[in-house]
Amino acid sequence: MxxxxxxxxxxxxxxxxxxxxxxxxxxxxxxxxxxxxxxxxxxxxxxxxxxxxxxxxxxxxxxxxxxxxxxxxxxxxxxxxxxxxxxxxxxxxxxxxxxxxxxxxxGKPRIGPALRSFEKNLQLYYSLEDILLIKEKLDSVRTCVVFGQGLSTLDLMAGLKNLKKEVIYITKKPRAFFPLLQSNSDVDVHQFLSEKGVKIITNDRPVSVEKRDDKFIVETFNGEKLTADLVFAWDDYRPxxxxxxxxxxxxxxxxxxxxxxxxxxxxxxxxxxxxxxxxxxxxxxxxxxxxxxxxxxxxxxxxxxxxxxxxxxxxxxxxxxxxxxxxxxxxxx
CATH class of the missing domain: 3.50.50.60 (FAD/NAD(P)-binding domain)
Structure with a gap:
């Protein structure tokens, strides 16, 4: 056989x-x-x-x-x-x-149509190859913008905070939400992340990520402009x-x-x-x-x-x- x-x-x-x-x-x-x-x-x-x-x-x-x-x-x-x-x-x-x-x-992260033309400026967090690449840059990284869904996104933010990085999380939802249940966990997770120092931008999404010198400028649908050393972004996780x-x-x-x-x-x-x-x-x-x-x-x-x-x-x-x-x-x- x-x-x-x-x-x-x-x-x-x-x-x-x-x-x-x-x-x-x-x-x-x-x-x-x-x-x-x-x-x-x-x-x-x-x-x-x-x-x-x-x-x-x-x-x-x-x-x-x-x-x-x-x-x-x-x-x-x-x-x-x-x-x-x-x-x-x-x-x-x-x-x-x-x-x-x-x-x-x-499965693998999927970058949606809105960000696909900026793919070269986006960092994924999925494979060992991704992690090795990120680790090479870590010493010069202070601020990270994160946009994504699923527990892998939550895991990424936990890792970045453990490494003392500034994290800005953008979500399309009214609150940071993950498929978690623990006494109205959507509220718990949002509050917990805020208390841990994650800045959360709600009801929004990135629409452009441009490289300027050694930084990335992220513009959102609602007009916010953010400056970051690394931008982690994907729309969802698909088989x-x-x-x-x-x-x-x-x-x-x-x-x-x-x-x-x-x-x-x-x-x-x-x-x-x-x-x-x-x-x-x-x-x-x-x-x-x-x-x-x-x-x-x-x-x-x-x-x-x-x-x-x-x-x-x-x-x-x-x-x-x-x-x-x-x-x-x-x-x-």
């Missing part, structure tokens, strides 16, 4: 390890688009703040890959999938055949599945899967931030972001790829820590 896993994040790595525990002889191919060994994306802020080393980020060493008999295709981007013939085409047109396929390509366009696999925002993480295509599974899982409680599909969800989904997908028939145990809430304060994160209410 040949198992191919596209995506070397926590869901893909967990699936590979799970498959190996059950099937000691099957061939496992793990395809990762980045030029690094598999790493734990959820620890990037700890590395950013200097509380862990770069080596502590990695989830599998070369020795681990050899011991687990996993073939790791580093720096290989999946270009398309031929589901009829069970082949994955890589960016340089090499094809990799499979018997069972897991798509675990995660990274563009390579599946014009294929027969069922998808909406992400890849649609049932509770066993099976897709509409036989022998193909999806897990992590690229998967929209059917939730019986709400009778709809939903993306369960967050690394604890990705770990559990990777384990479930790995088991089912080997022939088991296990349902993913849906987590309704997760605890998320921001600057030492725990918040409860909920995904669909």
């Amino acid at each position: 040949k198992y191919v896993i596209i995506g070397a994040g926590v869901a893909g790595v967990t699936a590979a390890e799970t498959v190996r525990k059950i099937d000691s002889d099957g061939e496992i191919v793990l395809i990762g688009k980045e030029q690094f060994l598999p790493y734990k994306r959820y620890l990037l802020t700890e590395f950013f703040c200097g509380t862990i080393s770069k080596e502590q980020l990695f989830s599998l060493s070369c020795e681990d890959l050899k011991r687990l008999k996993i073939t790791f295709r580093k720096g290989q981007l999946a270009k398309s999938v031929d589901f009829e013939n069970k082949k994955v085409k890589l960016f340089h047109n090499e094809t990799v055949s499979y018997d069972k396929l897991l798509i675990a390509t995660g 990274n599945i563009r390579f599946l366009e014009n294929t027969k696999i069922d998808r909406k925002i992400g890849i649609l899967v049932n509770e066993q993480l099976r897709t509409s295509v036989e022998d193909v599974y999806a897990a992590g931030d690229c998967a929209e899982i059917y939730h019986p409680k709400i009778k709809n599909y939903w993306i369960n972001f967050g690394y604890p969800n990705a770990i559990e989904q990777g384990e479930t997908a790995g088991k089912n790829m080997t022939g088991l028939n296990e349902n993913y145990r849906i987590r309704e809430t997760l605890v998320f820590h921001v600057l030492g304060k725990p918040f409860e994160a909920r995904w669909w209410e």
Whole structure:
């Protein structure tokens, strides 16, 4: 049996390890688009703040890959999938055949139309490559403008405040809001960030980011002009599945899967931030972001790829820590 896993994040790595525990002889191919060994994306802020080393980020060493008999295709981007013939085409047109396929390509920040022409002036906060680039600039950075949604944005602001940087957060909403619940948490989070020194601009959004000497000038829809050393901006966080366009696999925002993480295509599974899982409680599909969800989904997908028939145990809430304060994160209410 040949198992191919596209995506070397926590869901893909967990699936590979799970498959190996059950099937000691099957061939496992793990395809990762980045030029690094598999790493734990959820620890990037700890590395950013200097509380862990770069080596502590990695989830599998070369020795681990050899011991687990996993073939790791580093720096290989999946270009398309031929589901009829069970082949994955890589960016340089090499094809990799499979018997069972897991798509675990995660999500990525999306820059909307209003800021797309200023993309070269924007800094993302998503990959190890992003963090290494930011760390090179940190000594000369004093003020950062942040515009974005989701817990990764909150994580970024926590990291910047831990590094004693001035943070200006722009939100389109009347208050800083994240998918958190803790006694009217939209109020709690907004007040908490303000108390920690984050300047919050509400009911607004950046419309231009121009470089002037060694600074960036951010102009907002409501006419504010801000000066920053770094500008972090993206509109939202979307599943990274563009390579599946014009294929027969069922998808909406992400890849649609049932509770066993099976897709509409036989022998193909999806897990992590690229998967929209059917939730019986709400009778709809939903993306369960967050690394604890990705770990559990990777384990479930790995088991089912080997022939088991296990349902993913849906987590309704997760605890998320921001600057030492725990918040409860909920995904669909």
